[in-house]
Amino acid sequence: MMKSGIQSVCHKHNITIISPDTSPRDTGIEEDDSWDVGTGAGFYVDAVTKKWKNHFQMYSYITEELIDVIDLNFDVTASRGIFGHSMGGHGALVIGLKSQLFNSISAFSPICNPIQVPWGQKAFKEYLGEDKELWKQYDASILTKNYTGKSMEILVDQGCSDNFLHQLKPHSLIERSTPGSKLSFNIRMHAGYDHSYYFVSTFLKDHVKHHLKMLS
Secondary structure (H helix, E strand, O other): OHHHOHHHHHHHHOOOOOOOOOOOOOOOOOOOOOOOOEOOEOOOOEOOOOOOOOOOEHHHHHHHHHHHHHHHHOOOOOOOEEEEEOHHHHHHHHHHHHHOOOOEEEEEOOOOOHHHOHHHHHHHHHHHOOOHHHHHOOOHHHHHHOOOOOOEEEEEEEEOOOOOHHHHOOOHHHHOOOOOOOEEEEEEEEOOOOOOHHHHHHHHHHHHHHHHHHHO
């Protein structure tokens, strides 16, 4: 995000972007070499399993602690949006839909139906145990189906050459939307783009503009 030049857009429109970490660090928890569970991969859930629950409370961190820290220490308004990439895109969708604390939502290459793909199944089993009803509380496609909050358009950008596309399932958001839902999705599929920084940096300004439109 720093290399994308987004700072100039933020300065022009007087907005603040907060970039929280993706997990707790230096917790003392014994971990293996997995890159998709543990340090760096908190999946934005509140863990309930014995190994992780004392530290990995990422949903509450974003919706409670982080918001309080920002509100108390910075000159910001209560009008806020949320966005992210990949696991962070999953987090943005889930936190935005579940908490209803945000006035706008967008995502890059999000994991939209984690209970149906290996990435999500592995992480949810680690953090949430075997209770698959609890898993559903952190699945954006299911939250979409059950959404009763304010009317909102959600922007999702996805690269067609993404090696992880089978894990992401962006169209599950539309497939699970109920008729007459207050949610609408602008899912943009981009030929030639993959899962990388270059994809995010190319369309990041579009996301800022999306949030400005929804927040104004």
